[in-house]
Amino acid sequence: MNTVVKNTDNREEVRRKSMEALTPEIVAHIEACVQDAQPHSHLIGVLHKVQAHFGYLGADQLDAVAQLLQVPTAKVTGVATFYHFFRLEPRGKYVISVCLGTACYVKGAEQVAERLQEELGIQYGETTTDGLFSLEGTRCLGTCGLAPVVMVEDEVFGDMTADQVPALLEKFSKTED
Ligand code: FES
Missing domain, CATH: 1.20.1160 (Paired amphipathic helix 2 (pah2 repeat))
Known part of the structure; x- marks a missing residue:
């Protein structure tokens, strides 16, 4: 209507x-x-x-x-x-952006993303129920030399592996304690 x-x-x-x-x-x-x-x-x-x-x-x-x-x-x-840049739900306190560019993909961004989704219990575009984290996929962040790259707010984390994901999440969860 x-x-x-x-x-x-x-x-x-x-x-x-x-x-x-x-x-x-x-x-x-x-x-x-x-x-x-x-x-x-x-x-x-x-x-x-x-x-x-x-x-x-x-x-x-x-x-x-x-x-x-x-x-x-x-x-x-x-x-x-x-348009992917518009958000229809409130974002979490920390937005985690996983670079989905070619260099990051080749170096294992998918495994990092899967671990993030597993640990957080959310998919791209979603926010954890406690409102702490939102997960997003993003285009090349321009730091391909550090691939695979994950960005939390404005902070860049390079050479990421799936095994580093729990520590990364804990670093930000801890600031809430
Ligand atoms: S492809 Fe990931 S930073 Fe360029």
């Missing part, structure tokens, strides 16, 4: 709800985009902005973007799910 608001009667209500789901600054940004001849062209940029603030794109945020940008909710959701 198309949920685009076509009339202006409830514009204030839409704005009020959007303010709750977004921030005044993001709402103002979207309202400026709507003045453009092609507001739809701003969709990806707007979603980036929302994710940069909230860390992910929740259903309420996607709905608010659709309403304000006057784009069908289905289209907004479609774009958000199509």
